Amino acid sequence: MFRTLRSWVEWIEESIMAYMLAAMTAVAFFAVIVRRFFGGEVWGLKPSIWGLELTLYIFLFFILFGMSYVLRKGVHIGIDVLVNLLPQPMRKAFNILATLLTVVYALLLSRAGYQAFDKFWSIKVLRSKGSDELAIPFFFTYGFLSLSFFVLALTASFAIWEIWTGRKESLTAGHEAEEEVDQAVASSAAPTIASGTSNPAERGA
Structure with a gap:
């Protein structure tokens, strides 16, 4: 049940981020x-x-939306050269810290x-303040920032439990990223090797 819910949440997050990237590309291309x-102007749009x-x-x-997702997936880059020199119990303690x-x-x-957010929302004069061109309210921007970092704190809190129970070694990718790159290189090289050695008779001919 938990895994199903988590997969649905991740799918929603990935979809939203994909639409954001598409929107940025479309706006820049249109401009x-x-x-x-x-x-500089078409159909009254500038x-x-x-x-x-x-x-x-x-x-x-x-x-802001993607930082907790990336943290949960464990793909943040981490420099763990000194930490890896420590014994396992101390390394675990440092990762938790x-x-x-x-x-x-x-x-x-x-x-x-x-x-x-509270300042721009509670004061009526400031509530109407926004960005220069699109008048995006400042209270919305700060509210989104506050919510995003709160979700990041929750994600990191769950990561502490995962490190404590041994389900995860650290908060960052570390050497796991290198292993994934090596696996990707090996998997991409495998078809080439197979195609080059699949038919010795043809090679001899």
Whole structure:
């Protein structure tokens, strides 16, 4: 049940991030085409003015939304040269400490984002403040930032339990990324080797 729910959540996250990337690409492409061939305006739209801002905001939300997903998948790059020199119990303790610091850091940023959100939401004059071109409300941006870092803190908290129980070695990819690269290289080289040695008779001919 838990694995099914987790797979559904990951599928939703991956779909949202894919749509964000597609939206960024589409906006940037549309802005370039309009600026290059239509003098910067078509159908009353001026993407050369608001296109950059929209792309930046989508990219911002993409990063905030995806950081907990990447952390949960364990693909953050980690420098573990010194940690790997330690004995296993001490290495485990250091990994738990690093993950705990990640939780604290995420909670501090989540709190700061909430304070900014509360300021722009509670004061009526500031509630209407937004970005320059699209007038995206600042309270929405800070609220999304606060929520994203809170989810990051929850993800790191679950990672502490996984490291403690031995299900995961560390919060980052470490040497697991190297192993995945080696596996990918080996799998891509296998068909070439097989095709080159599959028919000795043809090679002799």
